[in-house]
Amino acid sequence: MKLFKRAVHAVVGLALAVTGVVSLGGTAHAGSSGQQLMVVDNKDTAASVKVIGLDQNGNSVQGCFNTPNFKNGIGGWWWHGTVTVVAYNGQNCTGGDNWSGYTSVPSYRAGGDWWAIVTNDNAPSTSQQIEFFDNQGIAYSMYVEGTNQNGQGSSHCVATPSWDSFDSNWWWRGEVHITTYPTGNCSGSSNGYHVRYVNGNGSSSWFGVTN
Structure with missing residues (x-):
């Protein structure tokens, strides 16, 4: 896309x-x-x-x-x-x-x-949670790596079972790396890699990402 x-x-x-x-x-x-x-x-x-x-x-x-x-x-x-x-x-x-x-x-x-x-923006302001839209219909989990709201490096795996999935209670800011997998637990070979910039400039606590 x-x-x-x-x-x-x-x-x-x-x-x-x-x-x-x-x-x-x-x-x-x-x-x-x-x-x-x-x-x-x-x-x-x-x-x-x-x-x-x-x-x-x-x-x-x-x-x-x-x-x-x-x-x-x-x-x-x-x-x-x-x-x-x-x-x-x-x-x-x-x-x-x-x-x-x-x-x-x-x-x-x-x-x-x-x-x-x-819409994307490369000017991070505050932290947001990630909402992932699986346009390609191939991602059943994603491994997210980046900086959290406290300025610390953080990463984890989250299941993405539907077209619209939520990475709830994990707050990110700035450059985030997302690797997607065809399995529900980030195992096996990845099927996508994306770099996004969580900007926190909007009024929502969520930041939309798609593949």
């Missing part, structure tokens, strides 16, 4: 709380291909996003969606291929854009029909 940076990365979640949907093109409907989007706003700066791309039938569509929360599910719209996301300071895609970027959404994803778009 293409990660966005200031003209940047995007996001999603299970509390499907999208409000004020403004249709800018033909709406997409549930089908046999494509994913619904979850916009996860680690930066806590996007009041709304414009999404532009192809629906499950290959039609060009776009829509504006208000994103008031850390996780914002855009349900009922199905996307695949290259999807462009532009974030705005105001609701209903007003007030000027504050970041943009794109991601490649697969027609089929093992284990579900949601695709997370997560």
